[in-house]
Amino acid sequence: MSDDSPLWASIARAASEAVRLAQNAVEELSGAFIGKEQRRARWPVPSRLLAGPVIPAPYIRPPGHRFVWQDAYMASCAVSVAKALTTHDTPPATICTAVLMVGLHMRPAGYRQHQVAMNSHRVLHHREWRRLGSSILLHADLPHLVNNCTGLVLEGAPLEARLGTPRFLCLLASLGLTSQALYLAVTRLAADCLPNSSLAGSYFNTFTVGFSGVVMALKVMAGYMREADLAASRIAPSEEFALTGGRLAAWPSLMMSQFLVPGASLVGHLCGLAAGVLHVHAGALLGRLRRRRRSGGGGRRLRDGRLVPALGPQDLGTGRHPGLGWLDVGSHVVLGVAACLAARYGGIAQVKR
Numbered sequence: 001m002s003d004d005s006p007l008w009a010s011i012a013r014a015a016s017e018a019v020r021l022a023q024n025a026v027e028e029l030s031g032a033f034i035g036k037e038q039r040r041a042r043w044p045v046p047s048r049l050l051a052g053p054v055i056p057a058p059y060i061r062p063p064g065h066r067f068v069w070q071d072a073y074m075a076s077c078a079v080s081v082a083k084a085l086t087t088h089d090t091p092p093a094t095i096c097t098a099v100l101m102v103g104l105h106m107r108p109a110g111y112r113q114h115q116v117a118m119n120s121h122r123v124l125h126h127r128e129w130r131r132l133g134s135s136i137l138l139h140a141d142l143p144h145l146v147n148n149c150t151g152l153v154l155e156g157a158p159l160e161a162r163l164g165t166p167r168f169l170c171l172l173a174s175l176g177l178t179s180q181a182l183y184l185a186v187t188r189l190a191a192d193c194l195p196n197s198s199l200a201g202s203y204f205n206t207f208t209v210g211f212s213g214v215v216m217a218l219k220v221m222a223g224y225m226r227e228a229d230l231a232a233s234r235i236a237p238s239e240e241f242a243l244t245g246g247r248l249a250a251w252p253s254l255m256m257s258q259f260l261v262p263g264a265s266l267v268g269h270l271c272g273l274a275a276g277v278l279h280v281h282a283g284a285l286l287g288r289l290r291r292r293r294r295s296g297g298g299g300r301r302l303r304d305g306r307l308v309p310a311l312g313p314q315d316l317g318t319g320r321h322p323g324l325g326w327l328d329v330g331s332h333v334v335l336g337v338a339a340c341l342a343a344r345y346g347g348i349a350q351v352k353r
Contacts, residue, residue, distance in 0.1 A: 052114035055209060056105055059142040070143045077150040084154050093165045094156040097172065098149045101137050101211060105145050111138060117207035118180065120187040132180050138209045151215035155222045162225065172214065175275050179213035182271035199267065208265045213272025219250040220276030250276070251335050258343065266343050270336055277332050284324050
């Protein structure tokens with residue numbers, strides 16, 4: 001028996017090596033979809049996805065503070081919403097969307113952020129498409145919810161009044177899907193082409209929630225609509241109006257949100273802005289094509305007893321904006337690059353919402 005012990009030892013070593021190789025093969029096969037990108041990005045895939053923070057986080061003031069600036073901000077938001085609702089007729093789609101987000105926010109047990117939040121890797125490689133919707137409707141905390149509901153009412157009410165409820169609902173869905181698609185594309189491109197960047201790491205490790213991207217897109221579209229209405233009335237908007245209520249008004253809001261809430265996702269907000277600009281220019285192009293095909297009075301409809309140009313889906317009259325063109329797109333690109341540089345060199349943090 002002693003003469004056979006080296007043989008049995010060799011067999012045992014060979015068996016353990018075979019088991020190890022089999023385990024490695026299984027791991028390679030299970031990670032076949034992510035192996036290439038993960039190795040290039042040099043970022044680990046999050047483990048134990050069922051763990052992680054619960055959202056919404058409780059709203060707790062710092063010890064020794066009765067009031068904080070978030071309290072004053074939320075009070076001013078309530079006043080702004082009340083004024084907007086008295087100015088416009090009750091917009092059912094806008095109100096129902098805000099009520100839906102509030103109702104989801106008030107669930108006692110909350111939600112596991114890693115199960116419902118937007119994560120590009122989980123969506124693209126694990127086909128968890130539910131995240132495209134759940135991540136938009138859920139929020140990280142109470143100020144986050146109040147801010148987005150306020151933006152939805154302030155910008156959504158006039159747009160719904162112009163479009164009508166069915167078209168406005170289609171617009172909300174289209175803006176949400178477009179902003180999410182842009183976010184997926186940007187983070188995937190960063191993981192492939194900029195493997196050492198923080199944006200590449202967000203492809204695997206970032207879990208974002210919030211309606212902010214859609215709100216930014218609505219703000220862009222509402223700004224173009226207001227400027228187009230002024231142009232139709234032969235009133236030239238001032239440069240200050242472009243930054244406060246016009247087509248560029250979303251950019252000061254973006255920078256303010258980044259400085260006041262360092263955890264806000266700059267990439268998500270930029271994708272929302274891009275979705276709004278894309279809808280405006282695509283709507284203007286489709287409007288021009290429709291007008292070329294129409295003849296006679298087919299391009300008009302009766303409103304308040306008089307014939308007015310017919311507005312197609314998601315047109316909003318922005319097709320008659322005098323400033324549309326490559327120069328307008330370039331201004332948004334320049335502002336986007338400036339925001340990214342400010343985030344890179346100005347210490348603006350990203351990534352939660």
